[in-house]
Amino acid sequence: MGQAISAVALVVRDYDEAIHFYTRCLRFAVVEDTALATGKRWVVVRPPGGGTALLLAKAATPEQAARLGDQTGGRVFLFLSTDDFSKDYEEMKARGVRFTEGPREEGYGTVAVFLDLYGNKWDLVQYRPTGATAVES
Numbered sequence: 001m002g003q004a005i006s007a008v009a010l011v012v013r014d015y016d017e018a019i020h021f022y023t024r025c026l027r028f029a030v031v032e033d034t035a036l037a038t039g040k041r042w043v044v045v046r047p048p049g050g051g052t053a054l055l056l057a058k059a060a061t062p063e064q065a066a067r068l069g070d071q072t073g074g075r076v077f078l079f080l081s082t083d084d085f086s087k088d089y090e091e092m093k094a095r096g097v098r099f100t101e102g103p104r105e106e107g108y109g110t111v112a113v114f115l116d117l118y119g120n121k122w123d124l125v126q127y128r129p130t131g132a133t134a135v136e137s
Contacts, residue, residue, distance in 0.1 A: 007052060007054065008055065011059050012056045012058055012068070015058055018117065021116065022056075031044040044056070051081075076121045077121055078123075080125070081125050081126070085103065085125075108125070111126075
């Protein structure tokens with residue numbers, strides 16, 4: 001039997017503001033939004049192309065709230081791959097997504113870093129086909 005990472009927990013301040021960002025700005029779909037007996041919710045969103053989902057986990061303690069926007073100590077946390085970098089980059093900017101830099105070419109593809117609503121760093125990346133090499137400038 002194969003294995004896959006089905007979801008990654010992402011600490012959020014508020015379920016609804018997080019849902020708004022992921023569905024409006026990144027075009028993710030809400031896969032599940034279920035109230036739990038504990039007063040929490042089980043909120044899962046997924047990119048439009050499928051793949052690993054995000055479990056939006058509302059911070060419940062001061063320690064968890066302190067991690068908002070810095071789940072990886074300032075490193076890029078998540079990688080959103082695309083098959084049309086230019087289109088997605090321009091559309092995301094138009095929907096208010098904050099990019100920390102313009103697009104750049106790397107050996108693995110075209111990439112730009114953006115921030116989610118809490119400041120976590122993400123890469124928007126269009127990978128080169130396997131075996132392709134970067135063009136020297």
